[in-house]
Amino acid sequence: QVQLVQSGAEVKKPGASVTVSCKASGYTFTTFYIHWVRQAPGQGLEWMGIINPSGGSTRFAQRFQGRVALTSDTSTSTLYMELNNLRSEDTAVYYCARGFYCSGGSCYSRPLDYWGQGTLVTVSS
C-alpha cells in the first residue's frame, strides 16, 4: 500500500535550518510529484512547493522562494524539505503529499491523495 513516512519532530532556534524527510513506498517513486504543505498551530493548510522526484525540478510558493529547498533521492525513495533562516512563525506541522502523475512524457493533475503523518517543527529560542 502507498505510504509516506516522515521524520520525527524537531526543535530549532531562530536562524537555524531544518530538514524534514519523507520516505515513499508502495508505488513507483519517480512517477508522482510530491507536494509540501504546512500547518501552523490552529491554522489552515499552506501550500509550500512541489518536486518532481524524477529529475528534481521544483516550484515554490512565492513567500518561500529562496528559503526552502526540495530534493529527492531516488536510490532510497526519499524526499527532503530544507527550510532555512527559521523564525518563530515557521513553527508548524509540515506534510508531504503525493500529487501529479507522470507517464510517457506527460503529467496529469491529481489531488493530494496520500499524505505523510506530519512533522512538527518548533522554532524557539
Add this chain to the structure above:
Amino acid sequence: EIVLTQSPDTLSLSPGERATLSCRASQSVSSNYLAWYQQKPGQAPKFIIYAASSRAAGIPDRFSGSGSGTDFTLTISRLEPEDFAVYYCQQYGGSPPYTFGQGTKLEI
C-alpha cells in the same frame, strides 16, 4: 495566484442534518481541478472529493461535490458524528501555487 475563499468559517449543525460548504475562487479553476479534504484534530488531511464532483475511493455517498469555474460546493447529505471536522478546498491544476481555502469548521 488563485485565492480560494470558503464559507462559512464555522457551521454548527446536528447529526442527521444536511451540510453545505462553499468554496469560491478568485479566477476560474483550471479544468475544475478542485479537491476537498477533511481534517480531524491531530490527523493529516484526508482527500474526499476530486475534479469538483468525483468521490475518492471509500468515501460514503452522503458526500457530494458540485460546481465549476469559480463556485464549488461540498454537500454532506445526512451528517454522521464522524463527519464533524474541518474541511478544506484546494485547486490542484494549471500552474502553481496550488492554494487551499482557509477551511470551514463543521461542529456539532
